[in-house]
Amino acid sequence: MSRHFQAFAGIGLALGGTLAVPSIASAQYNRVPDPNATRVLVAVFKAGEKGLGVQAADALRSRMTSEFPFKQVYVLPKTDINATLEASGFPITDALEAHDQRALATLLRADEYITGTVTKTATGVKVDANLVLARDNALVQPIGSYDVKSVGDAAGAISKELKEARKQLDGERKCINSAREQKYDAAIAAAKEGIVLYPRATLARICMANVMITQKAPAAEQLAIAKEIVAIDPKSRPGLAILASSYRALGQQDSAVVSLTRLLATDPKNPRLQKDVVEELASVANPRLAKPVIDTAVMLNPGDPDLLRLRWRILLATRDYKEAFAQGDELVKLDTSFADTAYFALSAAAMAADSQFQKAAEMAAKGLAKFPGSPDLTFTQIVALQKAGQNQQALEALDKAIAAKIPVENGSYLRVSLLKDLNRSAEILPAARVMIAAGDTSTALRQMVVGIANDQRVAASKSNSPDDFALAVSTLMFADSVTTGAAKAQAQFLLGATYVAFGQLKLTQSQAQKQCGLAKEAKNMFADAQIMLPKGGATNVDAMRQLMGAVMQLDPAADQMIKAFCK
Known part of the structure; x- marks a missing residue:
């Protein structure tokens, strides 16, 4: 007022x-x-x-x-x-x-x-x-x-x-009264009577347009009546508002923006109108189209908190971070209640988007000092710390939140990814197994399991250790059992490749030790490789063909050793 x-x-x-x-x-x-x-x-x-x-x-x-x-x-x-x-x-x-x-x-x-x-x-x-x-x-x-x-x-x-x-x-008046009684046909008829009596009527047309909106008339029909209103009165606020809404519904975004700008020009010092128009501009088009409008509105209404809040959000949307941070600081000075959880979370997210990860973590920490236990701020702080390379601090913050039963978005997966970043591989698979058994369905977690299994396969190939190969096979079998689609095909191909390498190691050991059991284990692995490689072969056709060729040579060798050592 x-x-x-x-x-x-x-x-x-x-x-x-x-x-x-x-x-x-x-x-x-x-x-x-x-x-x-x-x-x-x-x-x-x-x-x-x-x-x-x-x-x-x-x-x-x-x-x-x-x-x-x-x-x-x-x-x-x-x-x-x-x-x-x-x-x-x-x-x-x-x-x-x-x-x-x-x-x-x-x-x-x-x-x-x-x-x-x-x-x-x-x-x-x-x-x-x-x-x-x-x-x-x-x-x-x-x-x-x-x-x-x-x-x-x-x-x-x-x-x-x-x-x-x-x-x-x-x-x-009859149009208004009939519309209130939901007698829409009578309302339209009354408005048309008014227009016949005065062809330049805007008031009767506005009532008719509002009835059409209530009846959800096609946007093209609403646009037509809005054009009539604005042709008679270029400064008609209802006419311009309906014009913009109709253009928007018809996908004519540029025309909608022009109409909204004309609407604001009808009363440039009206902060309520400015707020409504800029919000519409921000929703129908690139937020950058709304920026000069909100800048003008703020200039004409200095210190208006609603307009400043809106400008702050538009600056975040347009990624004008330097201005946004300054605007946020100004708002907090004007009104300390502005510094709510949304302010801290959005500011921290913007700082992270601006690659200022340390500042993002500090902003989230300030928010948590004021709003302890906030799930959004806790998540923002942990992710910012992780991106800042402070993985141990991020893990500690997450474990603290879990202990306090604070629901952190994707908390379990976030914990697994932090363990991976910290090279604590021994803890990753047990955690992943628990998560999947508890009902986690995320694709990212399963892809991570495949990645860990492949790392184990590569390590085994370097160490040539039976224990390392056995670990890789176990992890790949688990990955095969919990994945679908491309991830499953990748796990099957890697499992087949691991069987080939592990079987070859078993075959070499059998020959050196003249052991029947090792030769039979190698034979079984080559058989499993011939099953798994084609299943996942689409992920790497050339490698699959080479490995199948190797199996064709190794399998007869296994038969010879079984014949020689198993008597």
């Missing part, structure tokens, strides 16, 4: 009796208005020259009083308007801001009010006027723009057009 609105609201009760009955200070208003008459306020027009706006409003007010039927339209007396303004400390000769015009109209129980601008020209004056419905100052009907000799001439032209424009209002 603005300061102006508070001022008006504060005097509402004091002036209530005065406003209920027109002032008798002027003979022009010595009649009690019909209770069913529409109450119309004519506000002081905006003008570059002092007193000109008052003259324009006075001329129009006088013309309307003499030309509109008293029992149908009651034009609020200037004396009542000035009494309200003076009681609240407002000058009676200055035009009000849009929100204050509506507040004044509400206090005076006006149904409609007339606003406008007037400027001097070489031949006289130029006057623009609008009819506004008091229930919502976004419901505007342009009355026209007039280049005339005097404000009196303008008043005559405006009064004449106003009579025509008001012909739509009965249809607009």
